[in-house]
């Protein structure tokens with residue numbers, strides 16, 4: 001199976017040239033196969049966001065390689081990287097990052113408008129993802145008129161509209177109540193299964209993580225354990241995750 005993400009010997013050191021360097025990521029090796037759904041868990045400060053930011057091309061590593069769809073992303077210049085990000089990646093963050101002055105339609109359309117796609121293409125793609133995420137009634141509204149769950153779905157629709165290769169999620173259910181969190185995770189599973197888009201998501205929540213096929217646990221900047229769902233039901237996997245977290249966080 002082809003790797004959509006291949007991370008080799010990744011290191012990230014904050015304040016590298018100071019008296020007190022901080023080794024946030026230490027020799028991380030990680031592969032995500034095409035179509036996989038992977039979660040990263042770990043205690044606060046273990047390096048989850050740092051890892052996601054380096055993989056999502058938002059923060060440069062100190063050394064090591066990040067190949068996404070066979071492209072060594074940290075060898076690209078800023079313009080090439082912006083283009084690569086715009087074409088291949090989608091982002092869903094906890095804080096939604098919606099633009100308040102744009103309608104829901106225009107927020108969702110953003111990746112395609114930035115890529116200067118034809119109007120008809122944009123219309124068709126936005127309507128398609130809006131149907132998938134039950135947002136057709138909300139398209140003419142503005143973000144301030146939406147509930148938290150609806151805003152998160154708009155963020156998901158925007159991450160999806162340009163058919164990226166890979167979606168990065170940073171606590172995609174972090175701001176949601178349990179019913180909306182379940183709904184969001186069901187949508188992500190559907191996107192993953194039906195559109196064959198790979199997902200890498202950071203979460204502190206075992207319930208959300210149990211929708212993934214594989215969970216890597218980080219501690220002090222290193223992957224210390226990996227759980228695979230295999231043929232288990234999501235419910236059984238959830239119990240295995242909770243059991244593991246019980247021993248891991250003690």
Ligand SMILES: Nc1ncnc2c1ncn2[C@@H]1O[C@H](COP(=O)(O)OP(=O)(O)OP(=O)(O)O)[C@@H](O)[C@H]1O
Nearest residue numbers: 014015022024042043044045046047048049050051
């Ligand atoms: N810009 C920075 N400069 C120095 N240290 C930093 C910087 N950003 C993060 N760190 C440190 O790196 C470590 C990892 O941070 P990171 O945000 O990746 O952890 P996390 O696992 O995502 O934590 P949380 O679950 O609390 O969000 C932490 O100890 C943090 O204090």
